[in-house]
Amino acid sequence: MADQMAETTRAGFVALIGEPNAGKSTLLNRMVGAKVSIVTHKVQTTRARIRGVAMEGDSQIVFVDTPGIFKPKRRLDRAMVSAAWGGAADADVVVLLIEAHKGITEGVEAILAALDEHSNPKQKIALAINKIDMVDVEKLLALAKDMNERRTFVETFMISAEKGRGVDDLRKWLARELPEGPWLYPEDQIADLPMRMIAAEITREKLTLNLHQELPYQLTVETEQWEERKDGSARVDQVIYVSRDGHKGIILGKGGETIKRISRASREELSEFLGRKVHLFLQVKVRPNWLEEAERYGEMGLDFKDGN
Numbered sequence: 001m002a003d004q005m006a007e008t009t010r011a012g013f014v015a016l017i018g019e020p021n022a023g024k025s026t027l028l029n030r031m032v033g034a035k036v037s038i039v040t041h042k043v044q045t046t047r048a049r050i051r052g053v054a055m056e057g058d059s060q061i062v063f064v065d066t067p068g069i070f071k072p073k074r075r076l077d078r079a080m081v082s083a084a085w086g087g088a089a090d091a092d093v094v095v096l097l098i099e100a101h102k103g104i105t106e107g108v109e110a111i112l113a114a115l116d117e118h119s120n121p122k123q124k125i126a127l128a129i130n131k132i133d134m135v136d137v138e139k140l141l142a143l144a145k146d147m148n149e150r151r152t153f154v155e156t157f158m159i160s161a162e163k164g165r166g167v168d169d170l171r172k173w174l175a176r177e178l179p180e181g182p183w184l185y186p187e188d189q190i191a192d193l194p195m196r197m198i199a200a201e202i203t204r205e206k207l208t209l210n211l212h213q214e215l216p217y218q219l220t221v222e223t224e225q226w227e228e229r230k231d232g233s234a235r236v237d238q239v240i241y242v243s244r245d246g247h248k249g250i251i252l253g254k255g256g257e258t259i260k261r262i263s264r265a266s267r268e269e270l271s272e273f274l275g276r277k278v279h280l281f282l283q284v285k286v287r288p289n290w291l292e293e294a295e296r297y298g299e300m301g302l303d304f305k306d307g308n
Helices: 002-008 024-032 075-089 106-118 137-150 167-177 195-211 245-252 254-274 294-299
Strands: 010-018 050-056 059-065 093-099 124-130 156-158 219-228 234-242 278-286
Touching: 010 024, 010 106, 010 167, 024 050, 024 059, 024 167, 050 167, 059 167, 093 106, 093 167, 124 137, 124 167, 137 156, 156 167, 195 219, 195 234, 195 245, 195 254, 234 245, 245 254, 245 278, 254 278
Parallel strands: 010 059, 010 093, 093 124, 124 156, 234 278
Antiparallel strands: 050 059, 219 234
């Protein structure tokens, strides 16, 4: 029976690629059924190649959630885009996600042009048109036709990652397309990121949501210490690095109100994620050149050399 099971199981990697804010993180979380990737209304919020693991029948789908592909300017941007293409090159199946209401933008055209360079002939590349509820059927069909005339996709899916429409069909198709083989992760493991990094991502999401347009993307969060306590709770110490003194004041807020709100929201989500009590302690430190420090990139799961 075990031998028969081993023969019928499938496992492999699926890369979700697209422009920033196309809905890759939302789709990943919907596929996996848990929040493993930061989701905000802002672009370029996914930095590391976060993997989520979804089970579909006898198939284990390991999703590589790549940073949005855009024209890089800073070292951090270049490292993010390099990570995105690296994730695509290593995957068994690539899903290009585009937004229905935006259609074929300059960014989408650039991705299409680069796909041949960064993919391999054995890969299956599918198209997923997201946010289908924002346009009428005629526009959707015309967009799908236009995209497939520019490049032949093995399948085209119409989805709403936020509402879940079409997502089950995509997941079932992916499960069938993966190579036969043993599962790569334990069945109950939803992400391969260390908990320290997931905790940092949760806090960074709360920062992004609470600070709105006040602070640029020049901040990062690191989990410095993780202490398991005898009562089953965990003490988590994190540092928020910013590049300027003025940014520190924005994060702290008047009377420390902003940092308290962020800490409370992050603690509640982390406690829910872990299913136990978490004591979260945040510090804000100014490091003017953190964007040029290799150690900071390592904490984010990025390669510092890729930013050259």
